[in-house]
Structures are given as structure tokens and as C-alpha cells.
Amino acid sequence: MDIQIHSVEELTNAAPQILEYAGTNRIFLFYGDMGAGKTTLIKALCAQLGVIDEVTSPTFSIVNEYKADGNTVYHFDFYRIKDHDEALDLGYEEYFFSDNYCFIEWPEKISALIPDQYTGVRIAVHDNALRVITVENI
Template identity: 50%
Template sequence: MNKTYHLDELSEVAKEIIKNTTSKILLFNGEMGVGKTTLIKEIVKQLGSNDRVSSPTFSLVNEYKGTTDTIYHFDLYRLNDIEEAYQIGIEDYLYSNAWCLIEWPEKIKDFLPKKTTIIDIKAHLNEERVLEMR
């Protein structure tokens, strides 16, 4: 799926991602400030959570309750080494059959299951974003 969108279209974009993903493990790639967390907030909302969603920059992972599933949101930007990933139990999360929405997934590439959905986001003209999902 390829999509160009504005922020006021996030609800529709999140719905399309959920509908078209083949995995509950979503890997978000993009430069800092491109809108990864903003999109994840909308996906969490579309999955039925009423929780306040914030970036887990310092805690590395936040947990939310969706309508039918648990949702884990990871921000691995501040992950110092692979040992930290072990300490938070990354493998348990990844194989829990819960939704795992992961920013900066390259930091744990050796732990990632083969079946994931990769979402690349790039800034475009006039505050637009270009999303590629594969």
C-alpha cells in the first residue's frame, strides 16, 4: 500500500493500515518528527483503546487495552544496547500475539519475527506525508 496523506486524514490511514496488514507487528520507519507517534496514536484509537497514548521514549514500551487485544507501543530510540531489549523481555512481547507498534525497529532487528509489516513514512510537500506499507 502506498498513500500520500495530510494529518486530517489520519483516521482513514489508520483504518487502512489495520485492514491491510498481514501481521500484528508493525514496524515504523522514518526520520524524527515525521509523524510516527502521531500515526500510532490513531492506530491505537482505531483498535478501540480509550487510553491516553504517549511516546514511550524513556520507558521504551507502553501498554494499552484495545477492544479485543492488548496493544504495545515501543519507542526504541533511546535503547542503548541489545541487553536492554532482553531486560524488557522484547521476545515475550513480540510472540504474545498482541499488537506491537514499534518505532526505531532497526535497534532490535535480530529479534524481529519474519512476519511483520513495515511502514515507511516520509515528509512530502505542503505538510503531506508519504506512507509505504509492505
């Protein structure tokens, strides 16, 4: 599924479509360049799920936990990790296999640890305005 948007603010409109498309998948991998809108889209997804806490990038903490309507949402940012061992030390399996939502930025840093089933979300920026969000269930 491809979604075209013309501003970062429109990422909010994509959230319900992405969650519906994902179905029962709870693991979401977010790909895109720095500044493409990954965290902004995750904020919109969290709002759609009922998170009322402030959603911020877990760049330094690696993972943030949010409470939603009867759910827990984990938001990961693996940009700063050096190797897979850091994710292992974090206890990633407890999160990934908890049946809670896991929104993962920079999953390419932990590619060997990704579960077999997930929803991939790629944000490509064209001409600084148009963004194409490609969503795929794996």
C-alpha cells in the same frame, strides 16, 4: 501499498487502511524521521482498535501497554536504547510473540530481534506537507 496524505491530521484516515492491509499481522515496524508522524499514526491505529486510554510515546519507558476491545496493544519506542541487550533485558520476546498488537518505533535499533513476519510502515515527508506512507507485509 502507498497512502498519500497532506497533513499530520490526515494520518487518522490512514489507520483503517493499514490495519486492513496488515491482515493477521500483529507486529508493526514504524520507520521515519523524527517528527514524521509515527506516534500520531500509532495513536490513530490504537483508536481504530478501540483503545480509550491516552496514547503517548514511550520514549523513556520503552514500552506502553494499552487495553483495546478484547486486545492488548504494546507500543515500543527503541530510540534511546544503546544496544540489543536492553531489549533482551526488557523481555521483548514475551511481547513480540504474545499474539497482541506490537507497534514498534525505531525498529532499526533492534534489527536482529525482529520477528520474521511483520508489517513495515514507512513515513516519508516531502515538502513538509505531503507524507507518503508505504505499508508492506513481510
